[in-house]
Every structure is written in C-alpha cells, then in structure tokens.
Amino acid sequence: MRKLVISGIFGRLCQSIGNSTMSKRLLQFGRPGCVWLCSAVILGATHGQENAIYDHHVHVLSSRLIEDWKSTGMTFSRPEQAYNDSTRILDEGVVGAFLVSMAHMYTAEDFRAIGKTPEIERRLVAAENDFIAVSVAREPSQFIGFYSVNPLRDYAFDELKRCKANPNLTGMKLHLPACGVSLENPEHVEKLEKVLNWAAENDVPVLLHLTAGEEIDLEKANWIWRTIIQPHEKLHLYLAHLGSVGGFNSSSGNLLRAYSLLAEESVKFRQMKTDFDLSGAIMEADSEEGRPTTDEQCLELSELIARVGVERFLFASDYPVFSVSRTRASLASRLKLTPEDSAKLLSNKSPLFQH
Numbered sequence: 001m002r003k004l005v006i007s008g009i010f011g012r013l014c015q016s017i018g019n020s021t022m023s024k025r026l027l028q029f030g031r032p033g034c035v036w037l038c039s040a041v042i043l044g045a046t047h048g049q050e051n052a053i054y055d056h057h058v059h060v061l062s063s064r065l066i067e068d069w070k071s072t073g074m075t076f077s078r079p080e081q082a083y084n085d086s087t088r089i090l091d092e093g094v095v096g097a098f099l100v101s102m103a104h105m106y107t108a109e110d111f112r113a114i115g116k117t118p119e120i121e122r123r124l125v126a127a128e129n130d131f132i133a134v135s136v137a138r139e140p141s142q143f144i145g146f147y148s149v150n151p152l153r154d155y156a157f158d159e160l161k162r163c164k165a166n167p168n169l170t171g172m173k174l175h176l177p178a179c180g181v182s183l184e185n186p187e188h189v190e191k192l193e194k195v196l197n198w199a200a201e202n203d204v205p206v207l208l209h210l211t212a213g214e215e216i217d218l219e220k221a222n223w224i225w226r227t228i229i230q231p232h233e234k235l236h237l238y239l240a241h242l243g244s245v246g247g248f249n250s251s252s253g254n255l256l257r258a259y260s261l262l263a264e265e266s267v268k269f270r271q272m273k274t275d276f277d278l279s280g281a282i283m284e285a286d287s288e289e290g291r292p293t294t295d296e297q298c299l300e301l302s303e304l305i306a307r308v309g310v311e312r313f314l315f316a317s318d319y320p321v322f323s324v325s326r327t328r329a330s331l332a333s334r335l336k337l338t339p340e341d342s343a344k345l346l347s348n349k350s351p352l353f354q355h
Contacts, residue, residue, distance in 0.1 A: 057317060241279055
C-alpha cells in the first residue's frame with residue numbers, strides 16, 4: 001500500500017509561537033524541531049515583507065482525481081480540502097504559487113482501469129487541467145497554472161493547444177517517469193523533443209520532472225543537457241526537484257555539475273532561461289519520502305548552488321506533500337550559504353509572477 005505522506009509537525013510548532021506552552025512543545029520535538037522553528041522565526045523577523053514567499057511547486061488535485069487515485073490503492077494523510085483547495089497554500093504565508101496539474105496520472109498504468117479507452121483518458125486529462133485553470137481563477141494575481149500532458153500520447157498536441165488558449169494556464173508540467181517516457185528509447189526522445197520545441201516556439205514554460213530516482217552519472221547528465229535541452233534555445237525550463245527525487249543525491253549533483261560545465265563552455269547555453277526547483281532537496285530524519293539528507297550532502301549542494309549561481313534556484317515545497325514553513329526552515333538552517341545568498345535563495349521568484 002502506497003502512502004502520500006504529509007508532514008504537519010512544523011506547522012503545529014509554528015502555531016505555538018506566542019503561546020505560553022511553546023517551550024514545552026519545543027521540548028516534545030527535540031533539537032530538530034527547535035532548529036526548524038528558530039530558523040523560521042529568524043527569517044520572518046529579519047526579512048518581513050521583503051522575504052515574501054513564492055512557492056514554485058504546489059500540487060492541486062480535483063476531488064475526482066483524489067477518488068480515482070484512492071481506487072488504485074493510494075492513501076492520503078490529509079483531508080480532501082488540503083489537496084483540492086488552492087487557497088489553502090495562502091494560509092501558509094505564500095503570496096504566489098505555481099499550481100501544478102497531476103492530469104498526467106490518468107495516463108499511468110495504475111489508472112488503466114479508469115481511463116479504459118483513449119477517448120475517456122483524454123477527457124479525464126482535460127478535466128483535470130481545467131480544474132487547475134479554475135483554481136488559478138480564484139486568485140489570478142497570485143497563482144500561475146501549469147497543465148500536464150503525456151508527450152507520448154497521440155492527443156498530446158491537441159491538449160497542449162487547448163490549454164494554451166486558456167488565459168489561466170501558463171506553463172506545462174512534464175513528468176517523464178509517470179508518463180512512461182524512457183530517455184533510452186529513441187522514439188520517446190523524439191516525441192519529447194517535439195513537445196519541448198513546441199513549448200520553446202510558443203513561449204510556454206516547462207516544469208520538468210526528469211527521473212524516478214534512477215542513477216544519472218556525469219556522462220548521462222551531460223548528454224541530457226546537450227541533447228535534450230540545449231537545442232531549444234528559447235525554452236524556459238524549470239527543473240523539478242533538482243532533477244531527481246527523494247532529496248539531493250549523486251544524480252542531482254551530476255546534473256548540476258554538467259549544467260555548470262556546459263554553461264562555462266557555451267555563452268548561448270548560459271543565456272538560456274533555466275531554473276532549478278528546490279522542492280524535496282533536503283529530506284529530514286523523520287521524512288518517509290526518502291533518505292535523510294546528510295550534512296555532507298548539504299555542503300555539496302551549497303557549493304553547487306554557489307557555482308551555478310544562486311539566482312537560478314527557486315524555493316519550492318511540493319506542497320501539500322511537504323510543509324512550506326518546514327521546507328524553508330530546512331533550507332535556511334542546513335545549506336552553507338552566506339547570509340546574503342541564503343536570503344536571496346529564499347526570495348527568488350520566477351518572472352512569471354510579474355504579470
């Protein structure tokens with residue numbers, strides 16, 4: 001049985017600020033809780049409105065998708081409203097968010113019994129993308145909608161064009177592993193490149209979930225940048241989870257190193273609009289989503305952030321899977337950046353929020 005894990009510890013700690021029982025609650029959660037809480041308090045007190053929170057990876061699911069997903073064996077640890085009410089993220093102190101569609105899940109093998117025919121699947125995908133548009137419409141000045149498609153499907157471009165025509169849908173989410181895309185398959189790579197080319201030519205930003213945790217060595221990482229990304233000079237790419245999943249790891253590191261090497265070599269590549277989404281970058285000891293991120297890994301990530309350029313990294317929580325507050329506190333307390341770079345990292349925002 002799989003479980004979508006939601007951590008609420010830090011949220012409960014934050015609620016205790018100003019309460020006479022705060023010290024007792026801190027003792028209950030021990031040193032890690034104190035570190036997260038103190039980091040959050042310091043950030044809020046130091047930066048105030050100058051450190052407005054922009055979250056570049058927030059999932060919103062329709063009630064229909066939640067029920068369909070449950071029917072496959074998935075369990076959810078929060079009430080339904082935590083997943084389908086886009087305004088809940090604003091209660092976390094967020095002033096702007098990328099709302100990311102999970103429509104591609106209807107193309108996954110686990111959903112075959114639900115999307116029984118290509119036409120039913122297409123309609124379910126379209127309905128889920130429309131739900132994101134409706135969610136954005138609730139607070140259009142604060143939300144940016146990202147629709148989702150499976151690049152291997154015959155109807156992919158019809159759905160891309162349909163979504164682009166909706167003013168509440170701005171970007172595209174591509175989740176390669178969930179869509180069954182293999183970078184070892186030339187046919188898959190060709191179809192992916194066509195979708196990326198369409199996005200580049202039509203000024204559609206792409207949030208790319210690259211892997212399911214498989215190992216990416218430096219040679220493979222270099223191939224990905226040079227073969228999959230570099231040819232699309234006008235592409236605005238957001239690389240989700242630093243290119244991997246379950247915390248910063250050797251694959252994430254190799255993707256960042258390969259990016260840096262190519263950026264140093266090619267001015268045109270360096271000028272491409274490429275940003276790195278920090279969601280899930282640091283996993284804490286009590287996380288069930290991956291192995292805890294070690295201090296050595298945090299130091300390595302910090303060095304790579306400085307090498308690539310802190311301006312290319314964007315705060316992202318993967319809410320509601322992870323807490324916004326706790327994610328920010330972990331980044332603030334565990335990355336070994338200068339105070340100036342740490343503040344910049346947490347305040348960076350996509351130019352899409354300038355609309």
